[in-house]
Amino acid sequence: MTDPSTATDPRRHLVGTALALRGGDIDTDRIIPARFLKGISFAGLGEHVFADERHAMQRQGGVHPLDDPSHRGARILLVNKNFGCGSSREHAPQALRRWGITAVVGESFGEIFAGNCVAIGVPCLRVTADEAARLQEAAEADGARLFAVDLEEKTIRSGNLVVNIELPEGARVQFLGGTWDATSALLEAGDGIERVAARLPYLNGWA
């Protein structure tokens, strides 16, 4: 269920078909409604990703992109502005990852969401508004079209479409080095942690 702390895989290339989810300010309550936060494990969250929107779409006789058979197995999620804003619930990226998403590409991201994604090995990659639209159109036109993310050269390629991607340099180094699961890296600081604790007045009686 959990990833071993010492053996996270480097993430340089991510290849797969893509799925467009249009709209700005898609919050984590929409990604995973609060009633799915009642478990004490993340297992099984994948099937509930965007549960309310998918059910609403179904009731109206439509097909949500996540339920569209032509996008089954998509690995790359193409979004717009401020995706993942709101609640800090890691259940949101966990649900996306367990559904099969390995990378999210969009104009901007909620900060806590993006951090949570790094911690579970899912890069959030920034592109311009125009490029987000071009990528979304390409994926919508052809569900079988492959997209290749390259974190080393910071591009996403699909056929003759080449788009530059941005991500915080620290996160990029973590993905390339396979250190995105931060616990072991943080533990390496060893006594350095206690040296900081020893100089903080509020931990030392304000002497």
Add this chain to the structure above:
Amino acid sequence: MAKTLFERVYDRHVVRPMAGAQHQLFIGLHLIHEVTSPHAFQDLRDRGLSIRHPERTFATQDHANPTTSLMRPYADKENEAQVRELERNVEAHGIRYFSPERGEHGVVHVIGPELGLTQPGMTIACGDSHTSTHGAFGAIAFGIGTSQVRDVLATQTLTIEKLKVRRIEITGRLRPGVYAKDVALHLIHIMGAKAGVGFAHEFGGEVVDRFSMEERMTLCNMAIEGGARCGYINPDATTYTYLQGREYAPKGAAWEHAVADWESLRSDPDAAYDDRVVVEGGMIEPMVTWGVSVDQSVPVGGTIPDPDGMEGDARAALADAVSFMGWQPGEPIAGTPIDVAFIGSCTNGRLSDFVAVADLIAGRDLRVAPHVKAIIVPGSQRVRNELVARGLDKVFVAAGFEFREAGCSMCLAINPDRLEGRQVCASSSNRNFKGRQGSPTGRTLLMSPVMVAASAIAGAVADPRVLFGTLH
């Protein structure tokens, strides 16, 4: 060199530089609750890791507990299981737990300050986005995910990238009937829900200087709704007066040293900011959200915007929100019938929030409209006890409000308190997202506690200045 408080506190907690622009940052105070911590403890067990500083983590239950009765076991089996898991974990690791049984529980962002755990100059993390609340004391406080809860438990540190700092000044004086919540909603309306991404927001100006600590907490609580992971206010006499004598606050000679240290952390007058915003306090109206993003709000005298006047993405977002909420563009928001009224949450669940409402309804023949379910949910058991001690629970009950036990309740509906179907809720909470209050089609109108009370009594969205007459 001139610095901001953010830089000073950040620099003091740096353990070492990490990849890119990141640092490993020591976390001085870690708060946990039952929803985002169980997976973290499980992960530690799986990896054979121990808790590095159990004395710097404090726990409570808030999200899952029912508010009708705190009798165990809770009727909802999943809620009960979450709380049991928390109890097992704090017991196993010797973590101080503020429990209902001891009369100490409450919303984590209400009890931290109440206990004096939250202090200026700290780094504070919690698996909850509204951790920004604690910035009201001049701390760097931010929400984290469950993997990061695990990291703090295992190492008392996190990998963090230094934020830019935006100074937001609210000048002059607020008009009567305008509250801290209105200021927060106004700021988010004019700046947008993602303006704060990449920034810490430093709030200041005459209005903020005059604010009480509880008003400051409301403002910093909502920083995250404007996209800023943390908001803060430089500590001053108001901060120290609030803290002095609280359970975990420094005492005796230590208190004097602490105040001197906190004073030295304040942003310098000539500190360089990455951005500055100045807002005239006197221009702010009582605000209410009409949409599904916190920036979609209007003054209570305003009307629903017309998407047809907009272009591109903005038009699509607006049209979607107008349609989800079932509005006619151009209709006035005042007079919209409501079904439920909720006063509580980490935004507006503190003593002064309820006292402000009680003062307006006490001794007047005002009652909640017959078709409205109105609930008062104190932010903590201490707040609740104080309301009871002052006899204000009777004021609320006499006016037709239900007076509940403490918790997060209908802010996010993990417990049994939730909207049904298309119900409209006038809410003092912090998010109007689709489905937020527990019904996928439910509708939330965010506003100040006083406006919630006015709307509960009127049975429809109401301007409190009109309903209650002249406000202070």
